[in-house]
Amino acid sequence: MLGAVLWYARELTGETEYDRYCERRRRHHSHAPLPTRREYQRMRTRQREGESPGRCC
Numbered sequence: 001m002l003g004a005v006l007w008y009a010r011e012l013t014g015e016t017e018y019d020r021y022c023e024r025r026r027r028h029h030s031h032a033p034l035p036t037r038r039e040y041q042r043m044r045t046r047q048r049e050g051e052s053p054g055r056c057c
Helices: 002-015 015-028 036-052
Strands: none
Touching: 002 015, 015 036
8 A cells, every 4th residue: 555655656746757767768778878867857847948838928
């Protein structure tokens, strides 16, 4: 039961997003180095800030 709660909490907070990214990157670009968690968060923040077509401000 505790495992299910922890899994849900990690999914809810986006913690597993980095893990899934690393798995995909290893599968498709095994020779490329993986970014650190901090580098990944910066990359995602820049990407999210750049793609805001629905916002007016």
